Amino acid sequence: MTSILAFGAYVPRQRLERRAIAGAHAWFAPGLRGLAKGERAFGSWDEDPVTMAVEAARNCLDGRDRDEIDGIVLASATPPFAERQNAAIVKEALTLRDDVFAMDCGGGQRAGLSALIQSLRGGAGRQTLCIASDRPLALPASEDEMHQGDAAAAFVLGDGPGVAEVLATHAVTFDFVDRHREQDRDHSYSWESRWVREEAFGRIVPEAIGDALQKAGIAASDISHFIMPSPLKGAQALVCGKTGIPAEAATDTFAATIGEAGSAHAPLMLSHVLETAEAGKIILAAGFGSGCDVLILRRTEGGHRPRLTVSDWLARREVTDNYMKFLVFNDRIAIEKGMRAEFDQKQPMTALWRNRKAVLGLIGGRCTQTGAVQFPKSDISVNPNAHAVGTQEDYKLAERQARIVTYTADRLTYTLDPPGCYGMIEFDGGGRMYAEFCDADADALEVGQPMRMMFRIKSFDEMRGFRRYFWKAAPAG
Amino acid sequence: MATGIKDRVAILGMGCAKFGERWEADADNLMVEAYQEALEDAGIETGRIDAAWLSVGFDALNIGPSGIPASMALRLDNVSVTKVENYCASGTEALRGAVYAVASGAADIALAVGVEKLKDTGYGGLPVRTRGTTFDMIGVVGSAPGNFAQLAEAYRTRQGIARDDLKRAMAHVSVKSHDNGALNPKAHLRKRIDIDTVLNAPMVAAPLGLYDCCGVSDGAACAIVTTPEIARSLGKTDLVTVKALQLAVSNGWELQGQGWDGSYFHTTRLAADKAYKEAGVTDPEAQIDLMEVHDCFSITELVTMEDLRVSEPGRAVADVMDGKFDADGSIPCQIDGGLKCFGHPVGASGLRMIYENYLQLLGRAGDRQRQDNPKLALSHNLGGMPNQNVAAIALVGLEGA
Numbered sequence: 001m002t003s004i005l006a007f008g009a010y011v012p013r014q015r016l017e018r019r020a021i022a023g024a025h026a027w028f029a030p031g032l033r034g035l036a037k038g039e040r041a042f043g044s045w046d047e048d049p050v051t052m053a054v055e056a057a058r059n060c061l062d063g064r065d066r067d068e069i070d071g072i073v074l075a076s077a078t079p080p081f082a083e084r085q086n087a088a089i090v091k092e093a094l095t096l097r098d099d100v101f102a103m104d105c106g107g108g109q110r111a112g113l114s115a116l117i118q119s120l121r122g123g124a125g126r127q128t129l130c131i132a133s134d135r136p137l138a139l140p141a142s143e144d145e146m147h148q149g150d151a152a153a154a155f156v157l158g159d160g161p162g163v164a165e166v167l168a169t170h171a172v173t174f175d176f177v178d179r180h181r182e183q184d185r186d187h188s189y190s191w192e193s194r195w196v197r198e199e200a201f202g203r204i205v206p207e208a209i210g211d212a213l214q215k216a217g218i219a220a221s222d223i224s225h226f227i228m229p230s231p232l233k234g235a236q237a238l239v240c241g242k243t244g245i246p247a248e249a250a251t252d253t254f255a256a257t258i259g260e261a262g263s264a265h266a267p268l269m270l271s272h273v274l275e276t277a278e279a280g281k282i283i284l285a286a287g288f289g290s291g292c293d294v295l296i297l298r299r300t301e302g303g304h305r306p307r308l309t310v311s312d313w314l315a316r317r318e319v320t321d322n323y324m325k326f327l328v329f330n331d332r333i334a335i336e337k338g339m340r341a342e343f344d345q346k347q348p349m350t351a352l353w354r355n356r357k358a359v360l361g362l363i364g365g366r367c368t369q370t371g372a373v374q375f376p377k378s379d380i381s382v383n384p385n386a387h388a389v390g391t392q393e394d395y396k397l398a399e400r401q402a403r404i405v406t407y408t409a410d411r412l413t414y415t416l417d418p419p420g421c422y423g424m425i426e427f428d429g430g431g432r433m434y435a436e437f438c439d440a441d442a443d444a445l446e447v448g449q450p451m452r453m454m455f456r457i458k459s460f461d462e463m464r465g466f467r468r469y470f471w472k473a474a475p476a477g
Numbered sequence: 478m479a480t481g482i483k484d485r486v487a488i489l490g491m492g493c494a495k496f497g498e499r500w501e502a503d504a505d506n507l508m509v510e511a512y513q514e515a516l517e518d519a520g521i522e523t524g525r526i527d528a529a530w531l532s533v534g535f536d537a538l539n540i541g542p543s544g545i546p547a548s549m550a551l552r553l554d555n556v557s558v559t560k561v562e563n564y565c566a567s568g569t570e571a572l573r574g575a576v577y578a579v580a581s582g583a584a585d586i587a588l589a590v591g592v593e594k595l596k597d598t599g600y601g602g603l604p605v606r607t608r609g610t611t612f613d614m615i616g617v618v619g620s621a622p623g624n625f626a627q628l629a630e631a632y633r634t635r636q637g638i639a640r641d642d643l644k645r646a647m648a649h650v651s652v653k654s655h656d657n658g659a660l661n662p663k664a665h666l667r668k669r670i671d672i673d674t675v676l677n678a679p680m681v682a683a684p685l686g687l688y689d690c691c692g693v694s695d696g697a698a699c700a701i702v703t704t705p706e707i708a709r710s711l712g713k714t715d716l717v718t719v720k721a722l723q724l725a726v727s728n729g730w731e732l733q734g735q736g737w738d739g740s741y742f743h744t745t746r747l748a749a750d751k752a753y754k755e756a757g758v759t760d761p762e763a764q765i766d767l768m769e770v771h772d773c774f775s776i777t778e779l780v781t782m783e784d785l786r787v788s789e790p791g792r793a794v795a796d797v798m799d800g801k802f803d804a805d806g807s808i809p810c811q812i813d814g815g816l817k818c819f820g821h822p823v824g825a826s827g828l829r830m831i832y833e834n835y836l837q838l839l840g841r842a843g844d845r846q847r848q849d850n851p852k853l854a855l856s857h858n859l860g861g862m863p864n865q866n867v868a869a870i871a872l873v874g875l876e877g878a
Binding site: 338339340342343344345347348351352355358359372374375376378382383384405406407408409410411412413414419420422423424426430431432433434435436442446447448458468470 | 680
């Protein structure tokens, strides 16, 4: 069995104070006040599980050779596309090799851990990029709305030594319906939590963990880090009590800082544990949902660290009490967008296919004669000193830092997050582009400011059910 | 090197519709309104026109494709009509077609008509539209004020001037144009404004507030051109001739290459150099008597003063504040009120600018007539956005000047 070679994560920048949610619903659902602690992460209007997966994967792959990746698996309970492989979009954005295996994986809360376990079974000599990413939706005034959060985590799996080695995996599967959501629904329906606590966390999960420990030949008391997502209060303690895992091994569930990110949550917690666990320590991750997956790992020496750890992402935050913004960004409420929003965003698929490297991969051109870099690539070089013909080779720009040349904060153009910030940026090493900005504070922009590219939604074609993706510039750091 | 067309073509007549929110008028009505005035001014019948050029900026609105709508509305004599579109510089482009036809000898008399019916969109500002399949995947839609606002911060950074000083100079540009527009019966906006109104207006795209932006309106303008000889044979004595007509079009250097800092118009500088050469202008500041420039936004006009070399580099703010470009300044700019007060019916604007220069040169500008006998006038018509655009410059002047 293979090892975890690298890990990464992504948490969107915006955090909504839960008391703002509870406050808005106090007239109708005063009971939510009991859940109104801390904050939850939420993606901007231009983020979805695909863009978040790209960001987590870039984080994980930072400094690694992407050509070594042979396969990509994307787990999500909330993928944007039911048809059009979501993992393929991520592959293009990451500019992975064309001869990679790719697979979407879904089905519910444990999909992220299931994908990870399955990927760890990959063949010798192969490296797999396994990502879990979720942006769960809930009805306003539901407990899910309070509990949930948006996040993604990514791992590279392959022959060790790496960050962690696998000691055992185990799975049980039942049609235990604690929550469900049909294909065309945008929120889940949950059954009584007392039943879930007793049957799932009081029986199914402890039994699965016990069997996994037995397989690995490890005593419960040897577990240093216990990972188990559940928004149910006391679920971790209940499972520790039933299994003998030390209560202090239970790790931060990020309930107070991020919220529960669906199928990405156990992977997110694992990414955080790998950041802090000492070599030799044993980690047990359990994921519940239509059964239970258990993964037992041992942290090994060294290994590759991501550019930003979960702790770094937690620090990169903008707290708001603007509940309406949260509703709008999650398309929970119809607002008057104005006539400028009526612009038809129909995507000619032939053109997307021809230009996929530029559009999805942000690949420009570099003149092999003069070294001039440009975006997009063109037959005739833009360099005024040498309009060379047919001399450009592919040149990747997405991971290069850029600086602002000109900018504006536009209150006339249509965007769901006004003012629309955009401007001219120039990449270190050459090449410039006119780019939309994201995650930017309009008042803090200045000429010369360093920017970092992020893969985001460019626009929605609501008429035909499509979304365009492209790269935007975010303040670096 | 081509020698150009200086003095080879004369303006026989011009017309301009009343600009504004012309709820009662179709594009056809607006074209007829401008055309009737031009015909009367020229003193000819439609049958004398050999060829026509029609400029319209927005394809999906207005009149639809081809030159046919102008031929039908004006009941032209089945002559050639070419529709041209070159962003907001389309009006000057139509004139270029007509002037070149006469200069080449292919036509004795040619017509340029520009029209835009913008107030059928249902909202303020220019319409949002596709800019091509590739652009729509990788470009920024943005708005016109958002695109042009970026000049301000880039210019300010380059010159190291304070935000408030630049904002105040921009405000002066708008106040001056409103002062001028108030005197013009064909202008859309005819109210004077004060500097505090401009400074305190709601922000559209920082630092451009509402009064830093030109209006959007319906309008049409046209020109009938011929050779000086034919003009004289038709009884014209004081001739206004075309001294230069030049365009420069971005080739991607500003947008994709390296070196442009965003604070000026590369194309305007190139077009100005070519136009001055064609017209034999060696000292624009001394030789040009008045200007109509593409003041879509206050900051556009401000930086254009340097690009046209009527302000020394870095001097535009000081020159604007000194009143150099006011109606009573040394080189009045937008003496008719400009885009600021006329609004910007895209296909008509370039011709509207030349209409004012034509009137001023002939001493027919009424209350706003410049009293120092202007001989040479410049119009600058810009299409696109600072990083990718079409700059068109027309110099017209009295014959022999």
